[in-house]
Amino acid sequence: MPLKVDLSQFGLKPFRCYARFDNGQEEKLRASFDHRFAMKCFVDALEAASAHRPGALIGGVPIGESTDGQILFQITCLQKKENGIACDDFFTAVCRRDCVEQFCAELEEQYQRPAAIYLPASGPQLVKPRAVRLHHRRGVKLVSPNGLPVKCVDRTSRWGNPFEIGRDGTREEVVQKYREWFLTGAEPKKVGRYVVDPQSLRDRIHELRACNLACCQPGLPCHADFLLEQASQSEVA
Numbered sequence: 277m278p279l280k281v282d283l284s285q286f287g288l289k290p291f292r293c294y295a296r297f298d299n300g301q302e303e304k305l306r307a308s309f310d311h312r313f314a315m316k317c318f319v320d321a322l323e324a325a326s327a328h329r330p331g332a333l334i335g336g337v338p339i340g341e342s343t344d345g346q347i348l349f350q351i352t353c354l355q356k357k358e359n360g361i362a363c364d365d366f367f368t369a370v371c372r373r374d375c376v377e378q379f380c381a382e383l384e385e386q387y388q389r390p391a392a393i394y395l396p397a398s399g400p401q402l403v404k405p406r407a408v409r410l411h412h413r414r415g416v417k418l419v420s421p422n423g424l425p426v427k428c429v430d431r432t433s434r435w436g437n438p439f440e441i442g443r444d445g446t447r448e449e450v451v452q453k454y455r456e457w458f459l460t461g462a463e464p465k466k467v468g469r470y471v472v473d474p475q476s477l478r479d480r481i482h483e484l485r486a487c488n489l490a491c492c493q494p495g496l497p498c499h500a501d502f503l504l505e506q507a508s509q510s511e512v513a
């Protein structure tokens with residue numbers, strides 16, 4: 277049942293990256309669901325949490341779309357109790373497709389527990405996903421927020437930045453140096469365990485096309501934003 281909701285008839289409570297249906301509003305929305313559909317959303321959200329991030333206590337799944345192109349999510353929150361786990365919050369929220377990762381981080385911050393939101397690759401009724409930058413943290417499995425594959429471009433890969441903050445300049449300067457080296461450089465440089473010729477990067481940039489790129493925290497200047505831009509302009513090989 278692809279739900280299509282006109283949000284103008286509802287009062288939504290805004291947060292940084294998402295908005296949730298306020299109490300009475302949620303009942304009004306739910307009145308348009310049948311009971312089986314609501315139960316399925318609940319179960320899917322729990323499954324998304326455990327399948328996409330082991331140990332997650334908050335799960336979210338898309339259940340429809342708003343008429344202005346945002347995605348409606350069913351969010352289910354669990355809490356650890358002495359004798360097991362219990363559901364302590366269950367709500368519907370809307371978020372733009374490109375903000376899903378921040379939405380997930382915001383829920384973690386508010387509820388102080390790990391969250392996972394599953395967003396499948398675009399179906400016919402959903403907009404085409406746009407590649408985004410993700411945060412690669414050691415020991416944390418990356419979850420694709422939009423169904424596109426994830427590629428790591430930090431120094432564990434050949435796409436890492438050979439210029440280091442401190443040794444080679446400020447964060448902004450090393451991003452700028454990477455940009456110049458990538459575009460016009462000829463001299464191979466050591467990146468982690470690789471020795472990388474910038475010409476080979478220019479030749480292979482299409483490999484990053486339509487992929488989310490993982491490196492440092494979004495919001496900080498990073499060479500990954502430049503790679504996203506280059507990859508999106510590349511020709512399909």
Ligand SMILES: [Zn+2]
Nearest residue numbers: 491492498499
């Ligand atoms: Zn980075």
